[in-house]
Amino acid sequence: MEEKLALFKNRKRFGIEKNIDIIFKNTALVLSSFVAIILLGIVLVVFFQSFESFSRYGLKFLVTSEWNPVKDEYGAFTAIYGTLITSFLSLLITIPLGVGTAIFITEDFVPKVFREIIGSFVELLAAIPSVVLGLWAIFVMEPFFRDFFVSLHNFFGWIPWFSTEPTGRNSLLAILILVVMLLPIVTSIARDSLNQVPKKLRNASYGIGASRWKTIFSVILPAALSGIMAGVLLALGRAMGETMAVTMIIGNSNAFSWSLLSPGYTISSMLANQFGEADGSQVSSLFYAAFVLMILSLVVNIFAQWLVKKFSLKY
Amino acid sequence: MNSLFYQKSSSRNIGDKVFTTLSLICVAIAILPLIFLVTYILIKGGAQISPELFTLEPNPPGDDLDAGGINPALIGTLIITSIASIIAIPVGVGGGIYLAEYSKGGAFSRFIRFGVNVLAGVPSIIAGVFIYALIVSTKILFGSMYSGFAGGMALSILMLPTVIKTTDEGLKLVPNELRYASLGVGASMYTTILKITLPSAFRSIATGIVLGIARAAGETAPLIFTALFSYYYITGFGDLFYEMGSLAVLIYNFALEPYDAQNKLAWAASFVLVLSILSVNIFSRILAAFTEKTKRV
Amino acid sequence: MIKNTKKAQKNNILSLEEVSISYGKFEAVKNIFCNFKKGDITSLIGPSGCGKSTVLRSLNRMNDLIPNCTLKGTVLFDGTNIYDKRVDPVEVRRRIGMVFQQPNPFPKSIYENIAFGARINGFSGEMDDLVEVSLKKAALWDECKDKLSDSGYSLSGGQQQRLCIARTIAIEPEIILMDEPCSALDPISTLKIEETMHELKKNYTIIIVTHNMQQALRVSDMTAFFNAIEYENGDGGKVGYLAEFNSTKKIFSSPKEKTTQEYISGKFG
Numbered sequence: 001m002e003e004k005l006a007l008f009k010n011r012k013r014f015g016i017e018k019n020i021d022i023i024f025k026n027t028a029l030v031l032s033s034f035v036a037i038i039l040l041g042i043v044l045v046v047f048f049q050s051f052e053s054f055s056r057y058g059l060k061f062l063v064t065s066e067w068n069p070v071k072d073e074y075g076a077f078t079a080i081y082g083t084l085i086t087s088f089l090s091l092l093i094t095i096p097l098g099v100g101t102a103i104f105i106t107e108d109f110v111p112k113v114f115r116e117i118i119g120s121f122v123e124l125l126a127a128i129p130s131v132v133l134g135l136w137a138i139f140v141m142e143p144f145f146r147d148f149f150v151s152l153h154n155f156f157g158w159i160p161w162f163s164t165e166p167t168g169r170n171s172l173l174a175i176l177i178l179v180v181m182l183l184p185i186v187t188s189i190a191r192d193s194l195n196q197v198p199k200k201l202r203n204a205s206y207g208i209g210a211s212r213w214k215t216i217f218s219v220i221l222p223a224a225l226s227g228i229m230a231g232v233l234l235a236l237g238r239a240m241g242e243t244m245a246v247t248m249i250i251g252n253s254n255a256f257s258w259s260l261l262s263p264g265y266t267i268s269s270m271l272a273n274q275f276g277e278a279d280g281s282q283v284s285s286l287f288y289a290a291f292v293l294m295i296l297s298l299v300v301n302i303f304a305q306w307l308v309k310k311f312s313l314k315y
Numbered sequence: 316m317n318s319l320f321y322q323k324s325s326s327r328n329i330g331d332k333v334f335t336t337l338s339l340i341c342v343a344i345a346i347l348p349l350i351f352l353v354t355y356i357l358i359k360g361g362a363q364i365s366p367e368l369f370t371l372e373p374n375p376p377g378d379d380l381d382a383g384g385i386n387p388a389l390i391g392t393l394i395i396t397s398i399a400s401i402i403a404i405p406v407g408v409g410g411g412i413y414l415a416e417y418s419k420g421g422a423f424s425r426f427i428r429f430g431v432n433v434l435a436g437v438p439s440i441i442a443g444v445f446i447y448a449l450i451v452s453t454k455i456l457f458g459s460m461y462s463g464f465a466g467g468m469a470l471s472i473l474m475l476p477t478v479i480k481t482t483d484e485g486l487k488l489v490p491n492e493l494r495y496a497s498l499g500v501g502a503s504m505y506t507t508i509l510k511i512t513l514p515s516a517f518r519s520i521a522t523g524i525v526l527g528i529a530r531a532a533g534e535t536a537p538l539i540f541t542a543l544f545s546y547y548y549i550t551g552f553g554d555l556f557y558e559m560g561s562l563a564v565l566i567y568n569f570a571l572e573p574y575d576a577q578n579k580l581a582w583a584a585s586f587v588l589v590l591s592i593l594s595v596n597i598f599s600r601i602l603a604a605f606t607e608k609t610k611r612v
Numbered sequence: 613m614i615k616n617t618k619k620a621q622k623n624n625i626l627s628l629e630e631v632s633i634s635y636g637k638f639e640a641v642k643n644i645f646c647n648f649k650k651g652d653i654t655s656l657i658g659p660s661g662c663g664k665s666t667v668l669r670s671l672n673r674m675n676d677l678i679p680n681c682t683l684k685g686t687v688l689f690d691g692t693n694i695y696d697k698r699v700d701p702v703e704v705r706r707r708i709g710m711v712f713q714q715p716n717p718f719p720k721s722i723y724e725n726i727a728f729g730a731r732i733n734g735f736s737g738e739m740d741d742l743v744e745v746s747l748k749k750a751a752l753w754d755e756c757k758d759k760l761s762d763s764g765y766s767l768s769g770g771q772q773q774r775l776c777i778a779r780t781i782a783i784e785p786e787i788i789l790m791d792e793p794c795s796a797l798d799p800i801s802t803l804k805i806e807e808t809m810h811e812l813k814k815n816y817t818i819i820i821v822t823h824n825m826q827q828a829l830r831v832s833d834m835t836a837f838f839n840a841i842e843y844e845n846g847d848g849g850k851v852g853y854l855a856e857f858n859s860t861k862k863i864f865s866s867p868k869e870k871t872t873q874e875y876i877s878g879k880f881g
Binding site: 419420490492493494495496497498499500501502503506510511514515 | 672674702703706707709710712714717718732733776779783
């Protein structure tokens with residue numbers, strides 16, 4: 001037998017080494033549960049802080065629009081309606097824009113290089129902070145659309161949405177800036193879904209002589225639909241919670257109006273606007289509104305996750 | 316007329332051309348705002364770049380034509396973002412390690428992964444309001460109310476899901492053979508993770524974390540009720556427990572001021588913020604593309 | 613069934629007694645009885661899917677890493693059942709090493725690939741010497757001695773596998789398990805590794821899974837032939853079992869079982 005270099009002094013595992021192994025695993029376990037703890041904490045804190053207002057108004061809070069710190073009367077209807085209408089309308093505009101852009105990026109209308117540049121541009125847009133977009137909305141977007149809004153009111157004033165004289169800040173501007181913020185999300189998720197459609201489907205469609213756009217509408221989009229829907233839901237959740245750009249441009253007015261050309265409110269902009277100086281039961285009412293927002297975005301988020309899982313897309 | 320030739324006037328081909336044009340318009344609408352925005356910021360903000368901008372405090376709003384500088388806000392952003400990172404990175408990486416390396420896909424890990432996605436969807440203002448109720452109004456932090464520290468905590472809640480997901484996914488990409496090789500020579504789990512698996516995934520995890528930090532630096536909503544704002548220089552460690560300015564909140568406050576000088580400062584701060592964030596993003600893209608080609612040296 | 617007499621036990625370094633391994637509800641192998649003598653090279657042969665790799669991996673508790681994998685029975689190493697609840701799998705792997713089917717060097721330098729495992733096992737001597745000796749034993753020293761700081765990935769497939777062998781012998785295990793170590797390599801690298809195995813036999817007990825019957829003939833002292841039969845409930849699944857275990861000479865020249873004869877003459881597998 002050859003002589004072995006038997007210089008392995010401490011081959012058996014030290015007690016310390018074994019303990020480190022156990023400590024390491026348990027530390028990682030504890031750290032991973034922080035997520036659950038924080039989430040639970042947020043839900044509990046918001047709920048408890050809102051309790052006073054909840055016990056006072058109950059569900060009436062959701063349908064009254066009187067919000068008066070002086071009289072100490074609160075109802076969040078305007079804000080809730082504002083959150084929902086701005087989110088849905090902005091999504092309505094974003095979906096065709098985003099899907100159209102995604103289609104352009106995934107089909108070969110132009111060489112790959114241009115498509116990658118466009119894709120990168122859209123993703124970089126996602127990196128712009130919300131507050132900077134709000135700044136831009138105030139000083140660049142609003143003057144830009146001023147005349148257009150006036151014409152909207154003049155020609156289409158009979159539609160409730162355009163029934164008031166446009167003011168410097170209004171819901172329509174908030175909707176437009178939301179479109180700018182949601183576009184990157186919808187575009188990149190739509191692009192991923194379109195890319196995941198198997199090539200053989202495309203080949204099958206071209207193979208029977210379908211044109212490019214017929215293929216897109218009849219074969220590719222339906223196949224990518226579930227992914228796009230999940231992306232739309234994620235964007236919806238994001239839109240509902242969006243605070244800074246919205247609060248800077250929406251006008252922060254609790255007076256309810258059907259017109260998009262007059263100032264409006266959303267729950268998040270109400271929080272941003274009033275929380276700093278709120279007092280007494282106003283705070284509790286604000287927390288109640290925050291709780292409503294949390295439930296809304298939670299429901300949308302969970303539904304989106306379920307959709308992603310159901311169609312096993314990887315995001 | 317050869318029926319194989321392309322017929323310009325057929326309805327199918329006209330329809331195709333129309334839709335192609337429409338999608339081109341969509342692309343234009345999608346990227347034009349970015350171009351206009353960045354150009355505008357570069358011009359308006361860039362015009363004010365001067366040493367004074369980075370060294371002076373902002374002056375209180377008034378009819379002053381000279382608005383001062385953004386020094387406390389810039390330092391504040393750096394400090395608050397650092398605090399958030401110091402909290403979020405260990406917790407996030409540790410959690411990601413547990414999910415990717417130790418958990419067996421059972422109920423607990425599915426619940427945590429679900430929770431991570433839910434936390435990622437929580438509106439940022441709620442994170443701010445949560446920390447306000449927990450830390451600021453209870454004065455639990457050595458008696459201080461609004462503080463840079465509280466701002467960092469609120470920001471870390473937003474960063475956490477990103478760090479966990481990045482770590483989890485980065486570790487999952489490491490091939491199992493490498494783990495088997497290490498365990499096969501008798502290494503323990505923690506040695507394998509720390510010395511083999513984590514270093515292997517380092518680049519993708521680091522990129523994800525850096526991008527997460529860049530995004531956190533631009534967040535405003537969590538800070539307006541926790542760190543609030545300050546016009547004064549940051550002079551010592553104690554300042555962490557008082558109001559602290561940040562570029563994001565400066566932009567918010569000064570954009571809403573009716574005075575031209577303050578608005579100008581908001582543009583300057585946007586310039587600094589956007590330029591930093593965009594360069595981090597572009598740099599990590601280039602780095603990722605570059606290392607793809609030179610993988611497995 | 614092979615009985616464990618006292619005398620036989622002295623020479624047996626590893627014994628399997630009534631071992632059955634399952635993945636969840638699916639039973640992969642059942643009722644394995646097998647003894648490995650110290651200093652032998654034993655090859656595990658048989659058609660695909662009959663559980664050879666599963667059995668091999670169970671010998672150093674690598675199966676622990678596969679979720680839902682359970683083992684019934686006893687695996688005796690050095691008098692201890694390595695599946696006893698008190699046994700630390702990490703300790704087991706320090707004494708029973710493994711070379712895998714696909715070469716998997718660490719993303720480190722050639723030197724570090726070997727030093728890493730040695731350090732973990734508490735090596736306290738001259739690392740340079742250990743690296744040189746290990747590489748020499750794996751017949752890789754001449755090809756690498758001038759580029760020890762190059763990455764392990766800069767070697768060819770056959771060289772990488774020999775590096776993995778060098779890394780395994782550097783920690784001086786008592787047994788080396790090899791899971792089809794040459795299946796991903798070209799014939800010349802395969803021959804080099806088989807030469808290495810002959811050298812290693814002097815100091816280590818080797819158990820190797822191989823699909824290559826000529827290799828088993830060339831290299832091993834004992835051969836275990838595994839086969840698979842269909843489940844009794846007829847749902848199409850197969851479970852593996854040990855069909856025959858004898859000296860290589862006997863298995864290949866005068867096998868006792870008909871299925872062994874058929875496999876060796878290439879009738880299936």
